[in-house]
Amino acid sequence: MLEARDLSLIYCNERNDEFYAIHDVNFFANRGEMIGIVGPSGSGKSSLLYILSGLKKPTVGTVYYQEHALEVMSYNELAEIRRKEYGFIFQRHFLINYLTVLDNVLSVVNRNDKFWRNTAINLLETLGIADFANQKPYKMSVGERQKVAIARALVSQPKIIFADEPTASLDHSNARMVMDIFASLKGEITILVATHDDSILDQADRVIHMWDGRIAKSSIPVSAIENI
Ligand code: ADP
Numbered sequence: 001m002l003e004a005r006d007l008s009l010i011y012c013n014e015r016n017d018e019f020y021a022i023h024d025v026n027f028f029a030n031r032g033e034m035i036g037i038v039g040p041s042g043s044g045k046s047s048l049l050y051i052l053s054g055l056k057k058p059t060v061g062t063v064y065y066q067e068h069a070l071e072v073m074s075y076n077e078l079a080e081i082r083r084k085e086y087g088f089i090f091q092r093h094f095l096i097n098y099l100t101v102l103d104n105v106l107s108v109v110n111r112n113d114k115f116w117r118n119t120a121i122n123l124l125e126t127l128g129i130a131d132f133a134n135q136k137p138y139k140m141s142v143g144e145r146q147k148v149a150i151a152r153a154l155v156s157q158p159k160i161i162f163a164d165e166p167t168a169s170l171d172h173s174n175a176r177m178v179m180d181i182f183a184s185l186k187g188e189i190t191i192l193v194a195t196h197d198d199s200i201l202d203q204a205d206r207v208i209h210m211w212d213g214r215i216a217k218s219s220i221p222v223s224a225i226e227n228i
């Protein structure tokens with residue numbers, strides 16, 4: 001489904017020395033798999049998600065989506081894949097402040113199509129934010145905006161979800177709601193999620209540990225072992 005070979009991402013620090021934000025990483029994700037990505041701050045989790053999702057180009061290496069290399073795709077081809085097949089839940093929400101919540105969710109699909117409008121409204125209801133449908137996001141709390149971003153990530157019924165700390169700004173019960181949504185998607189949608197939230201990691205098929213730009217080890221969660 002998604003594969004990356006020999007990825008490196010090189011940045012310059014303040015003293016103009018080059019350093020590796022991502023260092024020789026190989027990665028694969030099978031269809032329907034949920035993969036947790038953990039590691040200390042600065043270890044490269046976000047950078048990895050950005051590269052795998054085609055939002056950032058690696059300095060070295062190649063990402064393949066369904067066996068097609070992203071680097072040889074045209075801008076439009078990549079944009080089409082991102083819009084139709086990928087869902088993003090990132091820290092910076094990139095919500096559009098002059099659009100209503102509903103229009104933000106509909107911004108990645110054909111907003112005039114009744115099917116998508118119903119899908120979007122159902123998602124807002126599931127997430128408990130249907131009352132905000134006609135409001136602008138800047139009037140909402142961080143947690144509520146996070147839920148709008150989640151609805152927008154899911155509305156197009158993507159094949160892969162890229163999520164960076166999706167529950168970080170949510171209280172326990174809302175985090176649980178998001179976790180239940182992820183659990184219900186497992187097996188159908190590939191989910192790559194950088195998180196410290198153990199209840200999400202317990203659901204993961206595999207957990208990848210990042211350290212200093214490298215994948216240190218990968219494992220299946222303890223709960224999965226207990227279930228064997
Ligand atoms: P190294 O070559 O330095 O050992 P790798 O990144 O190749 O580092 O692999 C380290 C560990 O992570 C190995 O156990 C490998 O199987 C595992 N690993 C590498 N890539 C993935 C991936 N995408 N998903 C799960 N495990 C991975």
Ligand code: ADP
Pocket residue numbers: 011012021039040041042043044045046047048
């Ligand atoms: P994590 O998500 O695990 O916190 P990041 O991927 O955000 O890690 O960052 C990995 C490393 O790359 C960190 O040392 C970070 O400071 C650095 N970094 C991230 N973005 C940039 C950038 N645009 N320019 C320079 N360094 C960056």
